[in-house]
Amino acid sequence: MNLTLKVWRQKNGETKGKFEEYPLSDVSEDSSFLEMLDILNEQLVEQGQEPVAFDHDCREGICGMCSMTINGIPHGPQRATTACQLHMRHFRDGQTITIEPWRAKPFPVMKDLVVDRSPFDRIIQSGGFITGRTGSAVDANDMPIPKSTADYAMDAAACIGCGACVAACPNASAMLFTAAKASHMNSLPQGKAEKDRRTLAMVSTMDDEGFGGCTNIGECEAVCPKQISLDMIAHLNRDYAQAQVKNFFQTVS
Amino acid sequence: MNLDAKIPEGPIAEKWSSHKFKMKLVNPANRRKYHVIVVGSGLAGGAAAASLAEQGYNVSCFCYQDSPRRAHSIAAQGGINAAKNYQNDGDSVYRLFYDTVKGGDYRAREANVYRLAEVSADIIDQCVASGVPFAREYGGQLANRSFGGAQVSRTFYARGQTGQQLLLGAYASLSRQIGLGKVKMYNRHEMLDVVKVDGHAKGIIVRNMVTGEISRHAGDCVVLATGGYGNVFFLSTNAQGCNVTAAYRAHKRGAGFANPCYTQIHPTCIPVHGDQQSKLTLMSESLRNDGRVWAPKSPETAKKIRAGELAANDVPEDERDYYLERKYPSFGNLAPRDISSRAAKEACDEGRGIASTGLGVYLDFRDAIKRDGQKAIEERYGNLFEMYQCITGDNPYEVPMMIFPAVHYTMGGLWVDYNLQSTIPGMFVGGEANFSDHGANRLGASALMQGLADGYFVLPYTVGNYLGEQGVAAAGQVSTDHPAFAEVEADVKARIDKLMSINGNESPRSFHKRLGHIIWEKCGMARSKEGLEEAIREIQALRKEFWENVRVVGDADGINPELEKAGRVADFMEFGELLCRDALMREESCGGHFRVEHQTDDGEAMRNDEDFAFVGVWEYLGDDQEPKLHREPLIYENVKLATRSYK
Numbered sequence: 072m073n074l075t076l077k078v079w080r081q082k083n084g085e086t087k088g089k090f091e092e093y094p095l096s097d098v099s100e101d102s103s104f105l106e107m108l109d110i111l112n113e114q115l116v117e118q119g120q121e122p123v124a125f126d127h128d129c130r131e132g133i134c135g136m137c138s139m140t141i142n143g144i145p146h147g148p149q150r151a152t153t154a155c156q157l158h159m160r161h162f163r164d165g166q167t168i169t170i171e172p173w174r175a176k177p178f179p180v181m182k183d184l185v186v187d188r189s190p191f192d193r194i195i196q197s198g199g200f201i202t203g204r205t206g207s208a209v210d211a212n213d214m215p216i217p218k219s220t221a222d223y224a225m226d227a228a229a230c231i232g233c234g235a236c237v238a239a240c241p242n243a244s245a246m247l248f249t250a251a252k253a254s255h256m257n258s259l260p261q262g263k264a265e266k267d268r269r270t271l272a273m274v275s276t277m278d279d280e281g282f283g284g285c286t287n288i289g290e291c292e293a294v295c296p297k298q299i300s301l302d303m304i305a306h307l308n309r310d311y312a313q314a315q316v317k318n319f320f321q322t323v324s
Numbered sequence: 325m326n327l328d329a330k331i332p333e334g335p336i337a338e339k340w341s342s343h344k345f346k347m348k349l350v351n352p353a354n355r356r357k358y359h360v361i362v363v364g365s366g367l368a369g370g371a372a373a374a375s376l377a378e379q380g381y382n383v384s385c386f387c388y389q390d391s392p393r394r395a396h397s398i399a400a401q402g403g404i405n406a407a408k409n410y411q412n413d414g415d416s417v418y419r420l421f422y423d424t425v426k427g428g429d430y431r432a433r434e435a436n437v438y439r440l441a442e443v444s445a446d447i448i449d450q451c452v453a454s455g456v457p458f459a460r461e462y463g464g465q466l467a468n469r470s471f472g473g474a475q476v477s478r479t480f481y482a483r484g485q486t487g488q489q490l491l492l493g494a495y496a497s498l499s500r501q502i503g504l505g506k507v508k509m510y511n512r513h514e515m516l517d518v519v520k521v522d523g524h525a526k527g528i529i530v531r532n533m534v535t536g537e538i539s540r541h542a543g544d545c546v547v548l549a550t551g552g553y554g555n556v557f558f559l560s561t562n563a564q565g566c567n568v569t570a571a572y573r574a575h576k577r578g579a580g581f582a583n584p585c586y587t588q589i590h591p592t593c594i595p596v597h598g599d600q601q602s603k604l605t606l607m608s609e610s611l612r613n614d615g616r617v618w619a620p621k622s623p624e625t626a627k628k629i630r631a632g633e634l635a636a637n638d639v640p641e642d643e644r645d646y647y648l649e650r651k652y653p654s655f656g657n658l659a660p661r662d663i664s665s666r667a668a669k670e671a672c673d674e675g676r677g678i679a680s681t682g683l684g685v686y687l688d689f690r691d692a693i694k695r696d697g698q699k700a701i702e703e704r705y706g707n708l709f710e711m712y713q714c715i716t717g718d719n720p721y722e723v724p725m726m727i728f729p730a731v732h733y734t735m736g737g738l739w740v741d742y743n744l745q746s747t748i749p750g751m752f753v754g755g756e757a758n759f760s761d762h763g764a765n766r767l768g769a770s771a772l773m774q775g776l777a778d779g780y781f782v783l784p785y786t787v788g789n790y791l792g793e794q795g796v797a798a799a800g801q802v803s804t805d806h807p808a809f810a811e812v813e814a815d816v817k818a819r820i821d822k823l824m825s826i827n828g829n830e831s832p833r834s835f836h837k838r839l840g841h842i843i844w845e846k847c848g849m850a851r852s853k854e855g856l857e858e859a860i861r862e863i864q865a866l867r868k869e870f871w872e873n874v875r876v877v878g879d880a881d882g883i884n885p886e887l888e889k890a891g892r893v894a895d896f897m898e899f900g901e902l903l904c905r906d907a908l909m910r911e912e913s914c915g916g917h918f919r920v921e922h923q924t925d926d927g928e929a930m931r932n933d934e935d936f937a938f939v940g941v942w943e944y945l946g947d948d949q950e951p952k953l954h955r956e957p958l959i960y961e962n963v964k965l966a967t968r969s970y971k
Contacts, residue, residue, distance in 0.1 A: 083882060102600045103715075109602055109833070116831045116886065121878045124885055127389060128605045129563040133488055134394040149714075156714050157763065181534060182883040189511065192391050198505035199497035201455045205375040205780050206446065208453035212410060215464025224457035225482055228489055232393055256455050 072096045072164045076111060078123055079171040081180050088180065090169070100160040105130060105137060106146060107159055107251035108170075123170075126288040132156040133294065135231030138207055138238070139184045140171045142273040145235035145294045153233065153296040173238035177245070188234045190280035193250060198272030199252045201262050214260055227306075229297040236291035236299075242283030247291035249277045250307035251299045257310050267314035267323040325328060325580055327956040329815040330741040331435040336962050337417075339663040340439045343742070344785055348792025355380030357799040358791050361528055361543035363515045363570055365392030367487075367494055367772060368755025369549030372787075373498035377506035379784060383793075384528060384541055386510045388565055388888075392617070393495045396551055396563040397755075397775055400487025401708070403471060403479035404451075404772040406444040411468050413833035415476040417441045421651070424770060425963045426734070427473040427660055428763020429915035429931060431583070431939070434962055436744055436760040443781040444773050447482055450780055454493040458482050471768035472609050473660035475971075479769045484608055484707045490772055494779065514888065516569045516816045518546060518577050518751065519808050523575075525751035526802040529807060529816045533888065536881035538816055540804035544791055545750040547783060548574060549775075552734035552756040554587065556896045556903065558840020560731035561606040567892040568899045571738050571757050572814060575648035578588045580941040580954065583736035584899070585907035588766050588916045589849050590732035591617075591664035594715055594725075604730040605715055608708055609768040612657040614692035614701065615725070617664070621645045623675035630678060636724050638687055647671060655970040662765040662915050662929070663970060665729035669849050672728075679726050688724035729849060730769045733771055735762040735916065736906070736921070739941045739956070743786035744778060747938060747941075752787055754778035759768025759939065766913025824880050825889045827875030832890040835870050837862065839893070839900055847904050852920045856908040858899055867897040902942055909953060912936045933965050 073096045081088025095114065098107050105127050112122035128136040132153040139154050141147035147157045162168065170184065178186040179244060227250070236247035251275055256262035262269070292301045317323055332343040352356070358381050362373040365387040373385040386397060407420040420441035425432055448466070452458065458480050459467040468477040480639045482489040501507040512533040519527040519540070520828050527542040553568035554560040575581045592607045620626040621643050628634040647667055652659040659667070668685045671677060698721055702709070709720050716726070737759040738746050744760075746753050755775040762770065791799070846859035870893070878884040913922040913929035914936070922930045939956040 099598050099600050101597045101717075103602075105601045106600050110600060113831055113833060116875060116877055119875075119877060122886060124883050128389060128394055128565050129396060129399045130429075130604055131399050131561075132714075133399050133485065134388060134389075134396070136394045141653065151710075152714060156711070156942055158715065158717070158931045161715060185883060188390060190787070192393070192499065192509075192511075195393075196498040198503075199455070200500045202500065203453050203497075205371070205378060205497065206784070208446070208449035211408075211452040211458075212465050216460055217464050218460045218462050221457050221460040225459075225489075226456075228455075228457050228482075228492065229485065231488075232391070246759060255457070257457050259457070261453055261455055321439075 072100055072159060072162065074098060074162070074280060075167040077167060077169045080123070080183055084179055084320045085184055098159055100158070102159050103130065103155055104141065104157040104159065105155045109236045123184065130155040133231060135233040138186060138233055138235070139175050140173065140238060142169050145173065145238040146296055151296055151298050173234055175237045175243035177199060178234060178237060178244060182280060190282070191232050191234065191245070193280060194245065194249055194273050194276045197254060197276035198269040199256065201256060216260060220258060224255050224258050227251045227299070227303055230299050231295065231297055233294060235294045236296065237282065239290040239294040240283065241288060241290070244285045245277050245282035246285035246304050246307065247295065247299055249273050250303040253310065254303045254306040257306070266310060267317055270307065270314045271318060271323055325747055325941065325954045327580070327739065327941060327954055328741065329433060329717065329956060330743060332742065336434065336438045339435050340442055347785060347789035350792045352380050354796045354799070356382065357796060358382065359384065359543040359800060360545055360547065360787060361541055362386070362547045362549065362573060363528065364395065364551065365498065366395030366397035366549060366551060366755060367491060367775030368384060368779040369547065370491065370498045371776055372547055372754055373507055373781040374494060374501050374548060375784040376787060377501035378790070381949060383507045384510065384543065385507050386513045386515055387662060388512065388514045388533065390511055392498055392509060392511070393492065395491060396566055397491045397772070398488045399563065400483045400772050401606065402610040403469065403481035403486045403769040404447065404490060405471070405478050405769040406448045406480060406773065407441055407478060408445050408448060410466060411477045413476045415478050419476065420444060420478065421965055423474055424761070424767060425512035425763065426968055427765060427767035429765050429968060430763065430933065430937065430965050431914055431958065431961065432763030433760050433950060434960060439782070440761050440774055440777050443777045446781060447773060447776045451490055451493050454497060456482060456489045456493045469610060469613060472612060472658050472664070473767040481610070484705065487772055490776065494776070496923065497870055511958070517573045518814050519812045520577060520748060521802050521806055521821045524749045527804065529813050534883055536879070536884070538813060540813055542802050542804045542809070544794065544799055545752065546737065547752045547754060547787065548757050549754040549779065550757045553738070553899060554731045554734050556840070556900050557731040558837050559596065559601060559604050559844070561604050564603065567895070568678070569892050572899050574738060574746065574748065574751060576944050577748065579748050579751060580739035580943055581736070581902060582739035582941045583756055583906065584903040584942070585847070585910060585917050586735035586764050587718040587731055588661060588733040588735060589665040589729040591661055591668055591729050592687060592727045593730035593869065594712065595679045595681065597726040605711070606730070606732060607712060607725065607727060611687060611705055611708060614704065615657065615687040615689050616646055616691060617648050617657050617685060617687055618644045618646045619671040619676040619678070621923050625682045626676045630680060636678070649952065652970040658763060659970050660767060665849060666918060668729055669970050679728070684728045686724040687727045689720060690754050693721065708742060733766050735759065735764060735766055739939065743754035743789065744782055745786065745790065750790060754783055764917055771879050789894070798893045819891070820880055820887065823876050823887065823894070824875065826871065826874050828875045830873050830875060832874055832876065832893045834892045835866065835874060836889070839866060839897060842866070843900050843903065847907050850918050850920050851907050853908065856904050859904045863897060863901045863904065865955065870894065870897055905951065906940055906942065909940060910936060937965070
């Protein structure tokens, strides 16, 4: 396949970026999107130019590191697919493809397509865990967990933290991510003890990091490579309302 | 080189508990005076950092990714073993121990493996307590499945994303400690060297991958949990960033490297499709619970399939060779990885391979779908089937999957004693980066088990023991002002300057690809004396060429993936040679190491226990000198050395 790539180039966080156009030929349709970028980069290196910096690692759709907006859609046009699992057979010969970084204020561009997603880590650090000592747990079968609960927790826990939800949201809201993480922990019996505390802490950190509010637009769900459902947001809203009411009467700590 | 494994005295079942009792403790108030450096944030590193911080030590943890949650442990699909015997099918700690020693072709250290089996049950409890959503039965109890090399169902799983969920569990515990300020996390930082003071590991030199800044970090000890070196083959199932640099730098500073030739080739990967490919994708081994592996009986049929004249589904039953069921009837499609991989290679060598390249066999779900219905198969493997379809464009519910072996996991690694301490005092090595538990072949679902065992249950004790032995007066005594730091930092900077200044014509990736090709062809699924000697010569020549002709564009003081790659490829070049040397030395076939000179009449691997029941440990003597081999004899007191048979 022969393609024209319009790629966002930006040296670092301080400098302004702009689109550059690169022609690329002989791309196999069995290649993944990132393999196509590898070919572009080899071509650029050959010409003595700096290759396009982009985040990527496992290339199996699970580490959540790859992040780029392809033709206006985070992770590209294929539903439930990360950029690394998007294959060139979904594009046409001769097509022009626009590639840019996640666009969201809390995710500043570091270089080209690389953005800083550490606010996600800080949301988890504020409460997205179960407080427990390592090495002293009771037998795992002492606490039966209904299959439906375990399945639901797994649906939520499937989130890979890629940040596409934020990039797709007109408000740059991190609700889908935060909701998935909170719903996972809050739905399990092990996580119930600190459910209110967790919910309040995660939501307040999310707000402090500068993510916008959720107005139920649903773009996040549409682009989520792991198909995390909007139900998770409903779950978080419910847990949050409960926690706030409790907090009103007696400080949740 | 001192290879005292420090295996505790006494019966195997009591070694760990009596050792734990004898170990030095650090009183809780004194723990905050110590500082531990952990490199890597996967199952072993993340769990160790979280556990040590929870005990009260100050921890600095480093990872090259943008978040510790992206460590490659996340990509493990199938499951984690534990001797819980929840299924009442005869499992026990001893059986898991036995299966692991046997599955590893009797090249693992008994005492370590027993401890691994012993703590395996605690791992499941720990993970469930931290919220890992393992699969459950309707009654709320944990569900299990079976994996290659086992005849019991001891594998716990979370859909096809077990590694992800286990890692997120460790990451959550780690995040809690980061939030509390007990762990200082350094994302996007790459360790480039280790600093020794008075022979003990006391710090590391790292590069900030965003600013390019080179910095010194001092601690009371260093834990390396930096994963495996499979990417030396270029194409593998490893993440793109996986590399040998930290381990190899430690090796150059005095850490023995053990059994580098033990590379696991996983039987169920999606075949290579062309030369633009950057990685191989594994299909979980759990698929072999229901999928039947076959190749056409005759080369003629295979030829027609390759030419597109015949569809797999139209091959009649009597033209199909279910070779694993035929050759290994008691394990069938669940035969261990090394055996299944070699059997696939054999079929393809006979001209019976499919896929356009001739390098592939079928993994067929036709019979399982007929038996259990498509819905049942969807529930079990849905996401894997989707992944396959996404990559190949074929629908595996309708046509059989195509699979071929690929480099997956490395059993070799830095040599460690029972305390997971390397030959550099104060340097501990956990998870895939060490060598001790898997022998020459790793059974399915044991990698996650080992990572977490080391991280949650071994290192928190043994690191404390080391610090206790050093005494509280020694805590925090070494600072980055020590001349040893300046020296090593200068080496690191000189190396980067050198890479940046060569300004040749070939990209680091291109060199990596050429290196991988040599190693796959000559030190891959089959190895011969002749081939290995050739490989060593070719790698030496390539290495020379690399240092004369590599081209690293961009600047050293910012994000520069080319510079990162160049540094790693340079280490892979040297390490690749070591790998071939080890393979050449080991005149036997065993596990993932198959020497064509050493096989039985029917083509099975032929081990030589008389001469090779030892760990091969290499000492680095200088860039232009051959490394020196040391041997740690392997003594089997509990499992009788026997030919591995899966028939």
